[in-house]
Amino acid sequence: PFKGCLYFGLMLTPDGPKVIEYNCRFGDPETQVVLPLLESDLLTVMEATTNGTLDKTDVKFSDGAAACVILASGGYPLAYEKGKEITGLTAGQLNAADVTVYHAGTAIKDGRLVTNGGRVLGVTATANTLPEALKKAYAATESIHFDKLHKRSDIGARALAAMQ
Template sequence: QNEEEAVAAVHEMIDELKFGKSSARIVIEEFLTGPEVSVLSFTDGKTLVPMISSMDHKRALDGDKGLNTGGMGTVSPNPCYTEDIAKECMEKIFLPTMNAMNSEGRTFEGCLYFGLMITPKGPKVIEYNCRFGDPETQVVLPMLDADLYEIFEAIYNHQLDKVDIKWHKGSCACVVMASGGYPESYPKGIKMNGFDEKGQVEGCFVYHAGTKLDEKGDFLTNGGRVIGVTAKGNDLQAALDKAYEGVSKISFEGAHYRKDIGQRALKALG
């Protein structure tokens, strides 16, 4: 957040080798500010179709405090990603990325992930991934109003431009329930309660991430981010209400989750 923190971080990485040999050399980048947006996209190397946008919540604790995690929850669509910004991203980021890879003989076909930040100077790329993102996918795919297999087949056959990809109206929300201690050390093998026999709860779809099924048919924790409780609604508040209702039905010792997933998005909606 400031020069003092930056200098301390450099000393930790270079002098104290905090990350071993991998931090013997560092790259200093521009400090960017603004809301983050995740945009996954389908591409066959000729056509690129962005999916519906989403908003991740990386910090472990409410109010965007605590340590960074793999993601404590998501909502879709992201209200910070306006039509004008989407158009700018397509013209200045998405298509140039696809064309640049083609020009280098590194054509990419599949799911291309754009991690963006909407800065005062416009959208900037924070990261790329060549896969679906977690937990963004949990709220993006339920909004898809098309056959995912047909999209994959079209990508394989380089005919993505012939597929009509539509999205459902409304919103989708995902709340991650994590093990006590995550993202640092945490126990495993704790019995979970509240599921039906398929590991679901009524009114929601539960993505199992760090669970396992024992010989008795009980679900046990087996990771840091244990489950993602996901629900759709006619609007964002309705989706959040359903997701948190699902969370309230599930319990296991040490479980923790953020109580403010989607609040930034609701504020942006006004």
């Protein structure tokens, strides 16, 4: 029997939501907006899943919202360069409450943090509302730099439009 997390990705279309994928893993950036809202202990939830007691486990999420902006290497998902130094992540440079930066395609080379993949960083912010979370996430990306950094400017735009 399957024990784990079943994730499905949806695409909003003019005919309504359509399933585009199923996964039985924690994917990124999807998980990067779910876990910050989890109030329950993740290990407790995972152990309950494994031992078949999840139905007896209290799983709680906060009522707020989260948004994640991926900082990618220029050229991603096709050809992209690695080894570009990343700056702006040290204490004092990234002054944003409720922001988490997830490393996806990074490495340490000669004592420096550098790019090492297409999806480099996931910058996730939480707030009371989606517009606030998006504003915080985008603001936090402004202090992070590397050569040929690419980020989409439309993350959350459809959700915001649907809210209006």
